[in-house]
Amino acid sequence: MGRYVFKLPDVGEGTAEAEVVKWHVKVGDRVEEDQLLCDVMTDKATVEMTSPVAGVVLETHGEPGQMAAVGSPLVVFEVEGAGNAAAEAAPAPATAAPAARAEPQPEVEMEAEAEVRTPEPDAMGGGNYVFKLPDVGEGTAEAELVKWHVAKGDRVEEDQLLADVMTDKATVELTSPVSGVVVALHGEPGKAVAVGSVIVEFQVEGAGNRQGAAKAAAPAPSSKTESPSPKAKQPAAAASDPEAPRPPKSGGAALPEAFTTRTAGQRPLASPAVRTRARELGVELQFVPGSGPAGRITHQDLDAYVASGGRGSAPSSGGGSMYAQAEGTTEVRIIGLRRKIAEKMAESVRRIPHITYVEEIDVTALEELRAHLNAQGKAAGKPKLNVLPFIARAIVVALRDQPTINSWYDDEAGVLTQHNAVHLGIAAQTPNGLMVPVVRHAEARDPYDTALEIARVSGAAKDGSAKREELSGSTITITSLGTLGGVVHTPIINHPEVAIVGPNKIQERVVLKDGQFVVRKMMNLSSSFDHRIVDGHDAAVFVQRIKGLLEHPATLWMG
Incomplete structure (x- = not known):
């Protein structure tokens, strides 16, 4: 036994x-x-x-x-x-x-x-x-x-x-x-x-x-099988000389460049958190000694290596010209999360006939209100407001008159499910690709609560801690590229939803107002709708309602 x-x-x-x-x-x-x-x-x-x-x-x-x-x-x-x-x-x-x-x-x-x-x-x-x-x-x-x-x-x-x-x-x-x-x-x-x-x-x-x-x-x-591999030798070396994996932390000591405990191409053992830190620090783990079991690299090993001045980059051959001709191709197989994103996007475009509607919105008054609230909120310790909580509120109010847009469409069963609650998807770019964390019950949140929840679920999606229920169940989605928002884009609907709203960047433009040329803060709003459920007229009415609310932001919380 x-x-x-x-x-x-x-x-x-x-x-x-x-x-x-x-x-x-x-x-x-x-x-x-x-x-x-x-x-x-x-x-x-x-x-x-x-x-x-x-x-x-x-x-x-x-x-x-x-x-x-x-x-x-x-x-x-x-x-x-x-x-x-x-x-x-x-x-x-x-x-x-x-x-x-x-x-x-x-x-x-x-x-x-x-x-x-x-x-x-x-x-x-x-x-x-x-x-x-x-x-x-x-x-x-x-x-x-x-x-x-x-x-x-x-x-x-x-x-x-x-x-x-x-x-x-x-x-x-x-x-x-x-x-x-x-x-x-x-x-x-x-x-x-x-x-x-x-x-x-x-x-x-x-x-x-x-x-x-x-x-x-x-x-x-x-x-x-005739002799232990380099991987098999690694723990024994660590056990026989426990001080060897840890370089001195004194500023004057440098890590020997001849560290060769791993062969070329051999993957060093390290947790995903250590690998992420190493990428952020620009350190190649191939050159970092590990003191953990089986030679696993720990956070302490990484800290000691960086403190010693180690970089881990292979020496450059030098002498290359910035105008040298490039040859060859690189094939990258799309697998993992990127493939799932690709499949979902292709499914949405294949199954949903999109209609895109773009309108420009004068957000000068909204930006003035936002600046005023942020100045007051800073003293009170409230979160800083960007434009998304106001757009979220405008969507909630506009959906009261057009609940059909807050729906899921099961085209195989021919059933449209209208939702009373507004679970707002926030398309977020993460290190692993595009994800859509969900702000639940946006209809019951004030702008500060909305801002906090958007930051929380987006942060969880980016650091990988989001739970399953936080990444599913949205009824309508906002997709924003922030300052990179461009002038216009054609957002793809998050199936099985029937609409998606995409604000573009805010920029100052010269516009004609009351017979005079004035400089105003303008933002284009790009939105797509499932044309099987939402007619062009209904799409235009919905966007125009959002436009009116954002141009007169006091009406967002009236009635």
């Missing part, structure tokens, strides 16, 4: 920890593979943790309401075979305090030692370990495989990055639950994979988690 330690996996891009919500097992329970263990919650969703093995629960770590770090032990099992933990580690009593159960540093050293002692595939007992796609988000039945980071025949260590998969919420990095040799990969980048389906098969020491012969034969001995 052996001990198997199940660690909290990376349950979302940028997520460093998760809250334990509820345990479904207790110490002493016998569980089967894929049986529900517990619920954990991130800032994105509640995720169900299922058992990767069959066995008896020896320990559970964390009480409901407590935070658990990604990579920390969650459940310890007694299993048939060797397991994945040292045999001499005796199980802790059920009443033991969580702090006394595991220490991070010894665990790193144990992993490094185990890595050095791992036998070659031919010396293993022939156990086959099947890794299935876990539930990567509440209500998610499948995920799209974005990229493989390993290949058949590769030796991988526990917690090593295997693949990136994407749901409609975020990109998730899948890490290996065991150490072993990859004998089969299931799925191609760009293809959807069902939750619970097999994605990787390993040959491991011991019995594995599937009895009998492996479905796929182990790879023939090669240079990869």
Whole structure:
């Protein structure tokens, strides 16, 4: 019998920890593979943790309401075979305090030692370990495989990055639950994979988690199996010289440029949050030493590297001319969120016959009111108002006379659903592409509350923390390019809605007013409508109503 330690996996891009919500097992329970263990919650969703093995629960770590770090032990099992933990580690009593159960540093050293002692595939007992796609988000039945980071025949260590998969919420990095040799990969980048389906098969020491012969034969001995790979050497180096990964923080010390713990093209291990910071700092993680398990790069490693003056950029060959001829082409496969955006846009244009209506609006009075309110609100600590809360209010008021425009149209069933509440979609550009977070019940919000909610849901969409319900359910959408708004554009309707309103940039223009040329602040309003539901006359009436409200902003809150 052996001990198997199940660690909290990376349950979302940028997520460093998760809250334990509820345990479904207790110490002493016998569980089967894929049986529900517990619920954990991130800032994105509640995720169900299922058992990767069959066995008896020896320990559970964390009480409901407590935070658990990604990579920390969650459940310890007694299993048939060797397991994945040292045999001499005796199980802790059920009443033991969580702090006394595991220490991070010894665990790193144990992993490094185990890595050095791992036998070659031919010396293993022939156990086959099947890794299935876990539930990567509440209500998610499948995920799209974005990229493989390993290949058949590769030796991988526990917690090593295997693949990136994407749901409609975020990109998730899948890490290996065991150490072993990859004998089969299931799925191609760009293809959807069902939750619970097999994605990787390993040959491991011991019995594995599937009895009998492996479905796929182990790879023939090669240079990869005859000697440890650079990835396998990395943790051992870290354990033998704990000070090596951390460069000195003194201003005069420089990081040696000859840092070569990774081969060219080898992907360094790091969390999505660390990768994002590195991109923002312009640092190539390829050159940053990692001090975490399996050589994983931490925030502290990145800080130390930057403090030492390291940049990580490959030396430039120099001598190139800015007028040199360019050759070749680059093909980029559209997958992940960008493909979903493309499919949704194509569906909207294919299914909806658009009519676009553009009108110019004199927003001089509106801008004067906005400046006045911002001056007063600054002293009172109220949020700064831009033009969007006023446009949102104008839409709410205009929809009272034309509720048909606040609708969803199911063209397959031939049913139009009119909504009493105005759930306003705000098209937002995020690092992952275009998203539409939703301001719910815009009809019940004053301009300050509307401004706060627009900022909140847009910010959540941009940093990836938006919940599913915050990214769906809009009944009409505003799309604004802000200062880049141009003179006019043709917005695409957010299916199954029937209208979208797109303000353009505000600029001063010379206009004829009361027989005199005057300078006014003008803004074009570009709007599109589903011509199957909204006639041209109704579209014009709706936009003219918005125009009148914005040109006389006091009427926005009258009646």
